[in-house]
Structures are given as C-alpha cells and as structure tokens.
Amino acid sequence: MLSKLKREWLTDPVTNILAGIVVALALIPEALSFSIIAGVDPMVGLYSSFIIAVVISIVGGRPAMISAATGAVALVVVPLVRDYGVNYLFAA
Template sequence: MLLLSKKEDWLGNIRADILAGLVVALALIPEAIAFSIIAGVDPKIGLYASFCIAVVIAIVGGRPGMISAATGAMALLMVTLVKEHGLQYLLAATLLCGVLQIIAGYLKLGQLMSFVSRSVVTGFVNALAILIFMAQLPELTNVTWHVYAMTAAGLGIIYLFP
C-alpha cells in the first residue's frame, strides 16, 4: 500500500510536473546569474548551485511555499564572506546554513515567526529590495542606451500593470 502511494506521488501528474519544472528552470536561470553577480562569484557557480538545489529538492521533496532556490537575502550576505575569505568559505557557510535549517526544522522553530510583527517583515523585505537595487547600480553605468530603455520598460511594466 505504501509503495502504491509513493508511486502515485512520483508519477501521478507527470505532464504538469514537467511543465512546472520547465517554467521554474527558465525563471531560475536569470535569477541564479543575477544573484551570483550580486554575491561576487562567477555566474557559472550560481547556475551549478541552482541546479544542485533543484535536484536535491526533486529527490527529497518539498512543500508548497518553500523556497528552493537562491534568494536575495543570502546573496547579499555572501558578498562580504566572499570578499573577505574567498570562494572556499562559501561552500562551508552554505553547508552550515543547511545544517542549521535542518536543526531548526526538527526543533519546530518556525513557530517563532508568529511573534515577528508584520511591519518588521515588511521593513526587512523593503530593505532587501533597496540593497539589491544598490548592488545592481554599478551594472547600469557606462552602458548603451538599450540598457536604459529596457530598464525603463521593465519599471513601466511593474508600475503601470501591477
């Protein structure tokens, strides 16, 4: 009975799973490159890391609402680590972060987020957006007018068609 349930979980909706995987993969490529540039590492490293994350999550499973990719908060934290200690410490820090997340999951520490007010979460997200924007400003200097046109078009889409 358990084997049949597992088979249904893995093979129950192959078409939708493949389509979802392709959409996520196409969205993940520019995100992985952007976050690796913010973190100060080669974009290939971001692509390899994102691929490894996706494979691990595909095997061990995930849950709705779970972020299984690079995040802006982590990219911003890794900038200082890579600059001060080099790329070799990035792997160790990533593995340590994973171990701490597993421990926090077993101890059910996610429930403590209910004590964090909405305004603190909003402030954190807004500060993160400002820091990512500031990290991208050097990419907008000494470029052709095409880059500025694309930036203006992107901002127009964001603000005119929410």
C-alpha cells in the same frame, strides 16, 4: 510508502514537467544575477542552483518551499565571499 511515492510522482506528469520547466527558466537569470552580485563566476551560480534543484526533487520539497537563492541571501553572500572567499560560500 512505495505507493505514496508513485502517487506523488506519477499522478499528473504533464503538470509536473511543465512546472519544472517554468521553475528552471525562472531560476536561470536569478542564479546568474546572484552569482554576479556575490562576485563569483556565473557558472558557480548555475551549478549550485542545479544541484539544489536535483537534491530537493529527490529528497522531496514542500509546497511554497524556497529552495533557491533569494534576495536575502545576497545580503549574506556578498560579505561572505569578500571576507573569506568562494570556498566558504560553498560550505554555506
């Protein structure tokens, strides 16, 4: 188990770090735009995206796994925030 984790995390650190930077740079405008669409403070979008990214990096993601906001999420988030408030958004 430990050797598998070492192999996955330490095999190619340069590629992993560059991939993380690219994803982070792509995630910032996406998080800001979806928080504006949802009608919440943009910092809420940045914090939630950061937390999701950290949790997925620790727990372990899968190739082609979507672990951030998508266009379909905006369709659910806007009525949720409008009808019930930001607290229900955090729970969702």
